[in-house]
Amino acid sequence: MERDFQQLADLYKTALLNDVLPFWQKHSIDPQGGYFTCLDRTGSVYDTDKFIWLQNRQIWMFSMLCNRLEPRSEWLDIAEHGAKFLAKHGRDAEGNWYFSLDRSGQPLIQPYNIFSDCFAAMAFSQFALASGQDWAREVALQAYQNVLRRQNNPKGIYNKAYPGTRSMKGLSVPMILANLTLEMEWLLPQETLEQVLKATVQEVMTDFLDQNLLYENVAPDGSHIDSFEGRLINPGHGIEAMWFMMDIAERYAPRSVRSNNLDLINQCVDGVLNTLEFAWDQTYGGIYYFLDIKGYPTQQLEWDQKLWWVHVETLVALVMGYRLTGRAECWNWYEKVHDYSWNHFADREYGEWFGYLNRRGEVLLNLKGGKWKGCFHVPRSLYLCWQEFEKLDRADSSQNKSL
Template sequence: MNKNLPQLAELYQNTLLQNVIPFWEQHSVDWDYGGYFSCLDRQGNVYDTDKFIWLQNRQVWMFSVFYNCLEQKEDWLTIARHGAEFLAKHGRDSDGNWYFALNRQGEPLVQPYNVFSDCFAAMAFSKYALASGESWAKEVALQAYHNVLRRQDNPKGKYNKAYPGTRSLKTMAVPMILANLTLEMDWLLSGEELETVLDRTVNEVMNDFLDAETGLLYENVTPDGSHLDCFDGRLINPGHGIEAMWFLMDIAHRRNDTQLINQAVDTILNILDFGWDKEYGGIYYFMDIKGHPPQQLEWNQKLWWVHLETLVALLKGYNLTQRKECWQWFERVHDYSWQHFSDKEYGEWFGYCDRRGEVILNLKGGKWKGCFHVPRALYLCWQELKRGQMFT
């Protein structure tokens, strides 16, 4: 493929506007009960009507972003409102914690067993409030955000299965998502609160989870940032690490911190060197730092979100540093992603391939895949490719 920047920008733009957004507009909205269907087969048919809070909130966020950043289309705001009102009515327990799953009618199915539902609620209602001007949505966003801050040191709360005190580990997922979430919330937060949370997340990710010896990000470390020789302690999640680095690049760019930008780019390149499948191509899902068998049996699958977040990170890194390694890796990951995940017949992208790159589930949405990683990455890559034309 010719890596001409205007042509690439057009590819990402057209795929988003003419392919991916229409897929979700047409197939996902539950006009009868509210919210969205996320369990969609290859053609967009609904195969399960349960509603997963992560994906419900992510779709509210996504259509609010379309309205705020692309075009103030009333249809997009209507779809965002349709999800926001359903979630505001059904999404939380009596203590204000967000459930994990509801049935179609909005009755709770799965308890609020971790804090990530609250994270995505804060993101969603922040952007919906910006789009709609609804003051109640601001209140929901701030309540969810402060829930996250309150629970960040014990994100599963009473639902934590680990026996206390024997093997204490913290996960990178919490500070990495707080980094992105806090930037999403910047218009609702005081400057002091914003900078305090950003300082903490950057420090924790880059000092506790980033290993100075290998240049890789560990998924779990002890509370003081040291490593444990066990399944969880050896775990590397390449997609998470790379996604975390573009979150931190956004913070660094906001602060004109070139040292942090370059440190993040170095980390992305280290992860790709470690996590790229040199035989079949693509990025592994899970890896063990010592090369032992991972406990996740799906460790060698190739997932859509891992590759899409990598494309975003590489373009951001290239535009901020002009390092040729970023562009070389972008070309490689771009070719792999469009070859294996893009569905040229029915639209949207497949989510799950085996190690060889063959599609193993032809769903377009499910319990974990919804209207989020594909459209977000297409939009961000399109914007970065437009920006990149300034450097040619």
């Protein structure tokens, strides 16, 4: 692949603005409030339940584009449509965010972990910034305080583990908290920002990263546990966490790592590259969903599936890593993952991207959205890759002018 950065920027821009966003704008808006996410290949609704993660992610997506791209009224209207629905129906009496609602907004599943709160804080922070609504700012801050309060016990009363026998913590909480905190930079006191970013970077890069691979679960002290959960590698999570860390290192490195941010970035790139070497399917191509660090069978029967979010987050990590370090290995892997992703996930007939492939790369579920896939990973990654390639093109142009 020729390194025509502007051509690649145009590819991602066109896919975002002319394909993926219009798909969700056309098919996902529920006139009764909120969004439909269970959409088949053509965009028809096959289930009307509303999952809080995906509702908030769509609010975030359209709000973020208003803030960072252009303040289009139709984007703000879509974000407000979801925000008003969730502000009314999304939380219990204590302010904890449910997992899912029925179409009308009645709760279906209890607030059994803090990830609904994480995405609520992200969504309402960006919506408050886009709309100037004070009530949205308050919703965002309340959700963020929930996350901070519950981060060490994310499932609370819904935790099924017997206490004290095999305590462990998961990568999901610090990686999401790191990204969320950077997202909410405009709303948070400087002291909170510094403190949380420093702690989350330290935890991800010290407790979970070992031999340039990120473990999904470790003991509270960061040591390894020889069990299904303790040996689990989730390549997509690990790679996504690494670009979160790179983003922090570039945009807002805590004081403790600011002087060494290039070292941190290179450590993250090493993590991305090593994960790809470990998790790339040498027979059929693509990135495995789950693996065991010792090569044992995983608990997850879907371990060899190829998922959309794993691949698009990898594209972001590789382009970002290449721009920040210029390392040739990033570009070599980018070409490989780009070709696989665009050839297997993008649906050129009906638009948007498929989510689930079998190991051979064949479409496994003929859908564009469901309980876990919504208007988030694909459009966010298209936007970020577009922006990364624009930066690379500008740097290239500046360098050529100076010669």
